[in-house]
Amino acid sequence: GQNIDQPTEMTATEGAIVQINCTYQTSGFNGLFWYQQHAGEAPTFLSYNVLDGLEEKGRFSSFLSRSKGYSYLLLKELQMKDSASYLCAVKDSNYQLIWGAGTKLIIKP
Amino acid sequence: DGGITQSPKYLFRKEGQNVTLSCEQNLNHDAMYWYRQDPGQGLRLIYYSQIVNDFQKGDIAEGYSVSREKKESFPLTVTSAQKNPTAFYLCASSPTETGTENTGELFFGEGSRLTVL
Numbered sequence: 001g002q003n004i005d006q007p008t009e010m011t012a013t014e015g016a017i018v019q020i021n022c023t024y025q026t027s028g029f030n031g032l033f034w035y036q037q038h039a040g041e042a043p044t045f046l047s048y049n050v051l052d053g054l055e056e057k058g059r060f061s062s063f064l065s066r067s068k069g070y071s072y073l074l075l076k077e078l079q080m081k082d083s084a085s086y087l088c089a090v091k092d093s094n095y096q097l098i099w100g101a102g103t104k105l106i107i108k109p
Numbered sequence: 110d111g112g113i114t115q116s117p118k119y120l121f122r123k124e125g126q127n128v129t130l131s132c133e134q135n136l137n138h139d140a141m142y143w144y145r146q147d148p149g150q151g152l153r154l155i156y157y158s159q160i161v162n163d164f165q166k167g168d169i170a171e172g173y174s175v176s177r178e179k180k181e182s183f184p185l186t187v188t189s190a191q192k193n194p195t196a197f198y199l200c201a202s203s204p205t206e207t208g209t210e211n212t213g214e215l216f217f218g219e220g221s222r223l224t225v226l
Contacts, residue, residue: 004151031212042199042217043152050212087151091213099151 002026004100006088011106012078020073020086020103028093034062034073035087037102043087046073075105083107111136115200115218122187122194122225130185130221132200141183142215144199145169152199158183159205187223195225 003025012018024032031050035043047055049064049071061074073086085102092098113134122128134141140159144152154167158177172191177183183202187194201215 008149033212033214040197040220040222042219043215044217045214048212048214089152095213096154097152097215099153101149101151 002092002098004088004090004098006086006100006103008101009104009106011108012075014078014080014107014109016078017074017076018078018105020075020088020105022071022073022088022100024069024071024088024090024098024100026069026090026092026098029066030091030093030095032062032064032071032091033087033089033097034060034071035089037085037087039084046086078107080107080109113200113202113216113218115198115221118219118221120221120223122223124225125189127186127188128223130187130198130200130223132183132185132218133181134183134202134216134218135181136202136204136216137180138202138216139180139205140203141177142201142203143167143173143175143183143185144201146197146199146220155185155198194223197222 005023034046037043047062054063059076064071085104087102088100089097116131142157143155153169155173156175158164161180164177174186198221200218203215
């Protein structure tokens with residue numbers, strides 16, 4: 001079966017750095033997405049990786065290793081507004097998105 | 110502004126009633142999707158449509174129905190056959206993936222929260 005694994009919950013301190021991991025086992029791979037979702041709201045796009053390596057976008061970076069079936073989202077200079085769930089999704093060989101359950105990130109002052 | 114509009118945002122339904130959730134987009138996207146989100150679970154695909162007048166079942170289509178008569182609109186009906194319909198429903202759209210610059214990123218509506226009483 002297809003599977004995406006993320007930690008259920010993480011806690012970090014304002015101003016610090018946090019890394020959210022995502023491992024996947026899917027039938028084929030055509031890209032990996034990270035989305036941010038605040039409670040009760042719709043997910044919003046953060047990043048897309050299709051080749052190995054690091055993609056940096058401001059305070060957020062996303063890394064992909066296809067051989068390891070692994071990605072992480074790195075958030076720097078954490079702000080209180082970064083408290084949200086972070087969803088990892090992989091596009092499989094049929095170009096269908098497989099979603100992880102999300103990681104709830106709690107930021108403490 | 111371009112975007113996706115879902116309505117209603119909150120909906121209460123009695124058991125045995127059908128309800129229809131609206132989803133409209135003005136992004137000129139070909140593909141549209143309906144997802145269901147339950148606490149502690151990933152998004153699960155109900156139905157999707159890649160072109161007008163055509164749609165496909167997702168992983169959890171039982172108890173749901175859709176139509177795609179216009180490019181802009183993809184309404185979802187939650188029927189009385191759906192055994193556990195209380196959930197957060199998300200509609201999304203994406204452009205057709207052509208070329209190397211189009212990632213197929215999904216654009217989401219704000220969601221509709223359905224509660225069965």
